[in-house]
Amino acid sequence: MLKVGIVGFGGIAQGPHVSAWKKIANVSVVAVCDINPEKLEKAKSVFSPDIKCYKDYKEMIDKEKLDIVDVCTPNYLHSPIACYALNAGSNALCEKPDAISVEDVLKMQEAEQKSGKKLMVIRNNRYTYNSQYLKHIAASGQAGEIYAGRCGWIRKRGIPGKGGWFTTKELSGGGPLIDLGVHMIDLAIYLMGNPNAVSVSGCTYSKFAESSDKADSVHAKFGEAKTDGVYDVEDLALGFIKFDNGASLQIEFSWASNIKSEARFIELRGSKKGLEWKNDIINIYDEKKNTALDRWKYNAQAKKFDSGIFHNMQGHEANINHFVDVVAKGVEPVFKIEQGVNMIKILTGIYESAATGKEVVL
Secondary structure: OEEEEEEOOOHHHHHHHHHHHHHOOOEEEEEEEOOOHHHHHHHHHHOOOOOEEEOOHHHHHHHHOOOEEEEOOOHHHHHHHHHHHHHOOOEEEEOOOOOOOHHHHHHHHHHHHHHOOOEEEOOHHHHOHHHHHHHHHHHOOOOOOEEEEEEEEEOOEOOOOOEOHHHOHHHHOOOHHHHOHHHHHHHHHHHOOOOOEEEEEEEEEOOOOOOOOOOOOHHHHOOOOOOOOEOOOOOEEEEEEEEOOOOEEEEEEEOEOOOOOOEEEEEEEEOOOEEEEEOOEEEEEEEEOOEEEEEEEEEOOOOOOOOOOOOOOOHHHHHHHHHHHHHHHOOOOOOOHHHHHHHHHHHHHHHHHHHHOOOEEO
């Protein structure tokens, strides 16, 4: 039986993480840590009145001798908690983003290497049926050379926890670029075969700090808003990434913009096929008699694609199950921290480019 301890019992933990842990055989959540007593009481109602509750994550990790520490805290705590867990002999699963600085993510990489334990950062969008089908098309060579693309996640009004830690740069590391960008940039790079970024450029804008808090996005429910809080992050980020294989990627991420509607998308240009992932629908395009055709449409709700990585599950549930298999069965991890290092270099590089007005070589 694998013993799991959760650090941070907010929305992301109470939602997809708890749901996943409860379904996995031979795994037991034995402890929860949070600085908020109300959330610890919530943990008792979710799991058991007997679950061990802590306000200090170090005390929990030291006393409980956990097999897995699940880190669901604000961004700035991801690296120190994951490193402490690894150094204490526990495996660590961490919510995205990996860290808020290159220095912090490199500490995570070093802790994993020295401890011999496993570290995985959540990449739930890799684990959808649509994403796995597109990965199959790309990895099998059916799309040809994937040489360019664009991706984004744009909202009309969807600022999470306005005034709270999400919009406080010291705690979050940034706005939608680090919050939403880590999802779609990672998925695009994953589908492209994980090339390494060599340079980035970007612009960021903050125009909605004083605007109405009315939200059009269900994702805006995350975080705890504070009317007198801080808003010192961007609400729109645009950028461009160049890779070591000559490929490139345009990006756009916003919490608030004057647009028609929210959208999540990835478009990849292949020499044989074009791949599109938009709002959970995918399209594959090729050419016949010089006419571009929609060759295939796939809806995740209508059909399931089994890649062999997961069965009858997707998203966080599949991601967490995969990590358990990595820890318990020695399965080769789909995500490795080197990819997280590359991600944080990309994100911090775009922020630097936005501040300096210059392209940043990584």
